[in-house]
Amino acid sequence: MAEPIPSLELVERVIAGERRAIARMLSRAEAGLAEAREALDHLYRRAGRAHVVGITGVPGSGKSTLVAKLAAAVLDTGRKIGVIAIDPSSPFSGGSILGDRIRMGEIAGHPSVFVRSMATRGALGGLARGTLEAVDVLDAAGYDMIFIETVGVGQDEVDVVRAAHTTVVVSAPGLGDDIQAIKAGILEIADVHAVSKGDKPEADKAVSELQSMLALVLPAAGFKRAVPVIKTSSPRNEGIAELLAAIDEHREYLATSGLYEVRRQSIRERRMLKAAQQVLHDEFERHREGRMAGVIAELAAGSISPQTAARRLLAHIGIEVKR
Amino acid sequence: MSNIIRVIIAKVGLDGHDRGVKIVARTLRDAGMDVIYTGLHRTPEEVVDAAVQEDVDVLGISILSGAHMTIFPRVLKLLKERDAEDIIVLGGGVMPDEDAAALKAQGVKEILLQDTPPESIVATVRRLVAERGPK
Incomplete structure (x- = not known):
């Protein structure tokens, strides 16, 4: 079994237009792999x-x-x-x-x-x-x-x-x-x-x-x-x-x-929010059986509302929501 | 490294029999895989280009026209030329046992004949991808 090529090593090959490297990088982007994060950031800047x-x-x-x-x-x-x-x-x-x-x-x-x-x-x-x-x-x-x-x-x-x-x-x-x-x-x-x-x-x-x-x-x-x-x-x-x-x-x-820059900025902001949602979703999935189990049990028992549970979920990753 | 198995299912050449591949495509989808279907009458070049662009784990080619001894060697050669020999090639359809043995000797990983049960197709794909290891 050959070891997978690290994503950072694929970056230059992607920029050079090498088709297999592009294809592999697309798979990693699609899978949202943590290993590929830095490489994808490089490509984003390019x-x-x-x-x-x-x-x-x-x-x-x-x-x-x-x-x-x-x-x-x-x-x-x-x-x-x-x-x-x-x-x-x-x-x-x-x-x-x-x-x-x-x-x-x-x-x-x-x-x-x-x-x-x-x-x-x-x-x-x-x-x-x-x-x-x-x-x-x-x-x-x-x-x-x-x-x-x-x-x-x-x-x-x-x-x-x-x-x-x-x-x-x-x-x-x-x-x-x-x-x-x-x-x-x-x-x-x-x-x-x-x-x-x-x-x-x-x-x-x-x-x-x-x-x-x-x-x-x-x-x-x-x-x-x-x-x-x-x-x-x-x-x-x-x-x-x-x-x-x-x-x-x-x-x-x-x-x-002049709308091009406006549209690009709104795309960036949208992506940021989408990424944040995804992080939250993934964190929840990761901890639902563990640290989040108490909140879920309270939710199941009906002792807290989904709104309150959501704020606890956010607090859990260090975000205090006052409202 | 990504966990969902990607398979491309192709029909190559003058062969209009696609009932079988559609069932295979659904079977693999229902086993949680991403299945790219090329449609009918593709050339070996088109199929190999598609397999490379789609970064598939497995390239499955269904042939019921009798042209398997021409098409599979061509596909294997093209994969080699494109530095994509790690893509697992599977064959499906009807052919004599000696042809199946000859194609396996050339590099087709498995030939799944017409009487292969669906569970066995899924198991074969999973086994071959696991044997290849992470990509």
């Missing part, structure tokens, strides 16, 4: 160049197919493209079947493309635990654009918005009416809307409905920028270049409006 694009939409909307087409279009512009495709873990076994790769086809083997599948492992919000560390790894390895393809979401699981520079929402014609969109807030999260399956006759109606909904909702929500709606057809390769142009245009808009 990252920050890539344009991170979240692609979300309801299951069956054609996200994976569209991502594959878009990735090919990015490649045509001479850029390196990383894709992180997320699928759900089984809540019963913790295992998963990750099928997003099926749609990628032959492009996934191109030297300037890196595609990685990740399972949610119980994380909500459309992303997986470790997704953003994985983005750092690909960013540091020199990928110019990174797509995060979320699990099929659509009602309120929109973490990707707080993780990406540009969010694309994919809608398909014939999946639910416009009321679904108003309820969900899915209208407001998009920087660019894509209507997939544009070869279907209902697609034009879906585009115009979406445009009229946006005209109603966005000004009221204080949006200053018009959000484009792009009709795409993956099998006919239509609208793909236009969609990429809209994504690039949004990146330009962020830069010229």
